[in-house]
Amino acid sequence: MNIAGTFFDGRTLRTTPVTLTVVDGQTLRVQGAELDLCYDLRAIRLSDRLGRLPRYLYLPDEATVACGDDDQLDAAFATLHPARPHARLIHFLESHSAIATVAAVLLVLLTAGIFHFGLPILTRHTAARTPAAIERKAGELALATFDARFTASTLNQAGRARVRNQLARLLPTHEAAALPRLVHRSFGPGNANALALPGGIIIVADELVAIATDDELAAVLAHEIGHLENRHGLQSILQSSLALLVVTAITGDLSTLTTFSATLPLLILTNGYSRDFEREADEYAHALLLRRGVRLKHFATVLQKLEQTAGPARRQNYLSTHPSTADRIRQFQPHADPPAPPAAGKPAAKSPAFSDRVKALSRPPDAIPPVDATEAELTLAYTPYVNPTTPASIVAQRRVYDFPKFETPPAVLRSTPVNYPLNMKRLKREGTALVDFVVDRGGDVRTAYVVEASNEAFAKAAIAAVEQWKFRPAQSHGQAVNAHLRQPIQFTLDDATPTPAP
Amino acid sequence: MEDPPPFPPKSDAPNSQPDPLGPPPLASAGSLDVATSVEPPPPLSAAPADAPAPFGESPPPTEVPWDSLPPVIPPPVPPSPPAPTPEPFIFHGNAREYFRIWIVNTLLTLVTVGVFSAWAKVRKRRYLRGCTELLGHRFDYRARPARLLIGNLIVVTFFLAYSVFGVVYPPVRYGVIGLGVLLLPWIVVRSLAFNAHHTAYRGLRFRFHPSLSNSTMVYLLEPLLLVVTLGFYYPAWTRSKRSYVVANHRLGDAYFRFNAPVGVYYGAYVLGGIMFVAGVVIGTSIVTVTTVAHNGQPPGPWIMVLVFALYGLGFLVAKNFIHAWLFNHVWNHTTLDEHRFVATLSISRWLGLQLGNFAAIIATAGLLYPWAVIRTQRYTASCLHFIPSGPIECIQKLGGTTGSATGDTAAEFIGLDFGL
Numbered sequence: 001m002n003i004a005g006t007f008f009d010g011r012t013l014r015t016t017p018v019t020l021t022v023v024d025g026q027t028l029r030v031q032g033a034e035l036d037l038c039y040d041l042r043a044i045r046l047s048d049r050l051g052r053l054p055r056y057l058y059l060p061d062e063a064t065v066a067c068g069d070d071d072q073l074d075a076a077f078a079t080l081h082p083a084r085p086h087a088r089l090i091h092f093l094e095s096h097s098a099i100a101t102v103a104a105v106l107l108v109l110l111t112a113g114i115f116h117f118g119l120p121i122l123t124r125h126t127a128a129r130t131p132a133a134i135e136r137k138a139g140e141l142a143l144a145t146f147d148a149r150f151t152a153s154t155l156n157q158a159g160r161a162r163v164r165n166q167l168a169r170l171l172p173t174h175e176a177a178a179l180p181r182l183v184h185r186s187f188g189p190g191n192a193n194a195l196a197l198p199g200g201i202i203i204v205a206d207e208l209v210a211i212a213t214d215d216e217l218a219a220v221l222a223h224e225i226g227h228l229e230n231r232h233g234l235q236s237i238l239q240s241s242l243a244l245l246v247v248t249a250i251t252g253d254l255s256t257l258t259t260f261s262a263t264l265p266l267l268i269l270t271n272g273y274s275r276d277f278e279r280e281a282d283e284y285a286h287a288l289l290l291r292r293g294v295r296l297k298h299f300a301t302v303l304q305k306l307e308q309t310a311g312p313a314r315r316q317n318y319l320s321t322h323p324s325t326a327d328r329i330r331q332f333q334p335h336a337d338p339p340a341p342p343a344a345g346k347p348a349a350k351s352p353a354f355s356d357r358v359k360a361l362s363r364p365p366d367a368i369p370p371v372d373a374t375e376a377e378l379t380l381a382y383t384p385y386v387n388p389t390t391p392a393s394i395v396a397q398r399r400v401y402d403f404p405k406f407e408t409p410p411a412v413l414r415s416t417p418v419n420y421p422l423n424m425k426r427l428k429r430e431g432t433a434l435v436d437f438v439v440d441r442g443g444d445v446r447t448a449y450v451v452e453a454s455n456e457a458f459a460k461a462a463i464a465a466v467e468q469w470k471f472r473p474a475q476s477h478g479q480a481v482n483a484h485l486r487q488p489i490q491f492t493l494d495d496a497t498p499t500p501a502p
Numbered sequence: 503m504e505d506p507p508p509f510p511p512k513s514d515a516p517n518s519q520p521d522p523l524g525p526p527p528l529a530s531a532g533s534l535d536v537a538t539s540v541e542p543p544p545p546l547s548a549a550p551a552d553a554p555a556p557f558g559e560s561p562p563p564t565e566v567p568w569d570s571l572p573p574v575i576p577p578p579v580p581p582s583p584p585a586p587t588p589e590p591f592i593f594h595g596n597a598r599e600y601f602r603i604w605i606v607n608t609l610l611t612l613v614t615v616g617v618f619s620a621w622a623k624v625r626k627r628r629y630l631r632g633c634t635e636l637l638g639h640r641f642d643y644r645a646r647p648a649r650l651l652i653g654n655l656i657v658v659t660f661f662l663a664y665s666v667f668g669v670v671y672p673p674v675r676y677g678v679i680g681l682g683v684l685l686l687p688w689i690v691v692r693s694l695a696f697n698a699h700h701t702a703y704r705g706l707r708f709r710f711h712p713s714l715s716n717s718t719m720v721y722l723l724e725p726l727l728l729v730v731t732l733g734f735y736y737p738a739w740t741r742s743k744r745s746y747v748v749a750n751h752r753l754g755d756a757y758f759r760f761n762a763p764v765g766v767y768y769g770a771y772v773l774g775g776i777m778f779v780a781g782v783v784i785g786t787s788i789v790t791v792t793t794v795a796h797n798g799q800p801p802g803p804w805i806m807v808l809v810f811a812l813y814g815l816g817f818l819v820a821k822n823f824i825h826a827w828l829f830n831h832v833w834n835h836t837t838l839d840e841h842r843f844v845a846t847l848s849i850s851r852w853l854g855l856q857l858g859n860f861a862a863i864i865a866t867a868g869l870l871y872p873w874a875v876i877r878t879q880r881y882t883a884s885c886l887h888f889i890p891s892g893p894i895e896c897i898q899k900l901g902g903t904t905g906s907a908t909g910d911t912a913a914e915f916i917g918l919d920f921g922l
Binding site for chain 1 (some may be wrong): 596598599600601602603605606607608609610613621625628629632633638639642644661701702704705706754792865867869894895896898899
């Protein structure tokens with residue numbers, strides 16, 4: 001083997017063209033003008049292949065030979081001095097465009113995967129390791145930023161006591177100092193909201209306290225406690241700044257975390273927590289409410305209430321900052337449609353499946369022995385009131401109406417609340433009533449009758465209320481037409497007084 | 503502005519440039535001063551030695567006729583050596599080849615969670631330096647990755663200790679940071695020495711001779727001056743760093759020297775500052791005008807994106823303008839013994855190059871980074887010339903010690919730029 005190369009003596013910048021030969025398998029002979037040297041092959045280091053760079057043989061006496069012939073060199077060195085396998089492998093990988101393309105794709109996928117999967121895990125891990133003092137400080141800073149946007153609360157002591165009681169009800173084993181701190185603020189009209197901040201702070205809007213019953217308050221508080229337990233506030237802060245997260249995770253230095261907590265209020269107000277965080281909080285609330293014996297449906301009902309009070313703007317409303325309301329309602333109402341509370345929204349259009357669903361709802365309540373109940377009252381309470389066929393008088397009255405198909409169903413304009421029969425309340429009896437009626441062209445309710453009800457008292461109360469309702473009539477081709485509707489009305493007892501504090 | 507690496511080791515960042523070496527102007531070696539005047543030989547005194555000349559009188563000079571003097575032949579003037587020709591730096595790098603190398607190494611680094619980074623860095627540097635050719639021969643980077651790896655491990659241990667102990671006993675953190683700051687000069691020195699020692703041209707290694715006191719002066723004390731003057735010292739500090747780095751490098755027994763005046767630094771920074779401020783002013787005025795036009799409503803997202811793009815553009819333009827202008831200035835004032843360098847970077851072309859690189863990298867989420875690197879290196883090399891004032895083979899080796907690997911990786915980890 002004869003390889004041409006250039007010899008550098010390592011002491012000057014002089015260069016000499018030389019020829020390399022391998023003598024008896026283990027000596028390298030370097031020959032050139034005025035140069036004839038022999039070196040042991042084992043003492044020579046050969047540079048790895050890299051692209052099309054020249055190869056260098058590093059000779060033991062600081063001299064170097066540069067040459068270009070790759071294959072002959074490797075062949076010469078193969079037996080005594082094999083190129084390290086990893087260097088050959090890397091060079092092989094670097095030499096083929098196909099491999100490079102695959103590597104590029106892999107790199108992109110890997111980076112995206114790390115961000116998509118690794119990031120949540122990293123934030124959760126870092127948030128869990130944050131000491132409570134830093135979390136509290138972050139919460140204080142976030143609260144200070146919030147206070148710039150909201151006005152002081154006008155809630156009286158009774159209202160505050162209500163909220164406090166519900167919180168204590170949810171967390172009975174917590175000492176007073178360990179309970180989350182309740183902060184009351186006024187968010188402005190129509191903005192009913194509750195927010196959880198790191199460090200165990202729950203902000204409750206006066207507007208929310210005004211429209212929610214005690215159980216509904218408990219449901220909302222349970223959801224916010226879910227945010228606190230999972231440290232979603234901290235995780236949001238960390239996620240909002242990738243750099244912060246990486247630095248914090250690597251160095252474990254959390255002091256900069258507090259400076260970023262000022263971003264949290266804005267985050268929550270504009271986007272709310274992420275859907276994953278909301279789902280986690282909902283699951284936590286679900287479990288907590290079950291444990292404490294609060295009916296799950298109250299969460300759904302409060303959401304519906306908020307739906308109504310929200311109005312078109314919906315800024316900073318509980319619903320806008322807590323996305324995907326319909327899914328959440330469904331989660332808390334697994335078996336039936338959301339039943340319309342007495343102050344209901346649009347009544348359902350006539351559909352056959354409705355009566356089946358209503359039947360499912362009117363199941364007999366748990367056997368609670370009533371107090372001081374006479375035989376007559378009990379009979380009244382537990383005798384269902386049914387009209388299997390439409391009463392003849394109603395049929396006669398309805399002859400004057402025609403019911404063409406409508407595109408727009410009637411919409412309720414004013415719905416008076418249904419009075420809960422006092423004797424039923426005393427007996428702690430709940431029930432339902434299904435009212436069948438007609439909405440005429442003027443939007444008034446005509447020829448209402450009860451199809452079926454849990455008992456007569458409920459039927460009477462239902463009719464009395466429905467007859468006072470006012471609708472926007474059904475529309476067909478731009479004209480008001482009559483509509484025939486059925487509306488289920490549910491009577492349920494709340495555990496505490498439903499009237500909000502004035 | 504980052505300090506370019508000492509000549510000739512080049513880092514693989516697109517904005518790197520070969521070391522700036524200045525022009526040492528050296529007195530032209532060709533002309534000899536030949537005495538051409540012909541003077542009459544001094545007259546012979548006729549007065550005897552023992553008879554002192556009478557005071558006040560001197561014997562009349564003997565008249566010597568011009569014709570009897572032999573003709574004076576002026577000594578032969580050697581022919582003046584040919585004017586030194588600028589030798590170009592030729593960059594042989596290929597974007598496709600480098601992309602393959604870069605992508606495979608980056609993927610392996612990611613997959614091995616950074617353990618492979620030492621090998622990756624050595625390979626990339628070796629490729630970029632090995633593709634640079636001067637006077638028919640290429641540069642060789644021959645660092646052993648294993649030593650870099652050891653340095654990496656030491657730095658990682660340092661950081662782990664910082665976080666673990668910091669959790670247990672927080673004041674430790676301040677102590678560690680203080681220690682890091684104090685160690686900075688040493689880290690700089692070691693990393694420069696390591697890189698220089700492992701770079702060779704025609705088999706002869708470069709050397710960086712560490713001078714810890716100088717390094718402390720430049721990297722610890724001068725920043726205090728920076729603080730005291732509220733930042734006005736910054737251009738001078740940049741020059742001071744470059745001077746320190748260049749003046750302590752040598753190739754064999756030939757020393758690099760740096761003698762650039764500081765005024766141009768200030769000029770460059772002031773102009774760059776004006777450009778950046780102009781960008782900011784334009785952006786802010788756009789925001790103001792749109793807000794006023796919309797009666798106090800803040801401008802929509804598209805306007806804000808445009809404004810931030812303007813800010814970024816202003817910053818990029820200013821940064822690259824400063825870089826290009828100072829590149830020329832610095833290389834024109836760097837010398838290697840009596841040989842010098844000439845830089846002819848065109849500012850507009852450089853700006854176009856860098857903006858194109860930036861756009862390409864953003865558009866491809868970083869995949870076109872190696873292409874940008876190669877483009878930059880090729881253009882930088884084409885703008886730099888070496889003017890040897892004589893044969894360079896006479897440069898010889900001097901003794902010296904090797905650098906260590908730890909300083910090198912510490913520098914990388916901390917992310918400060920030491921012109922490597």
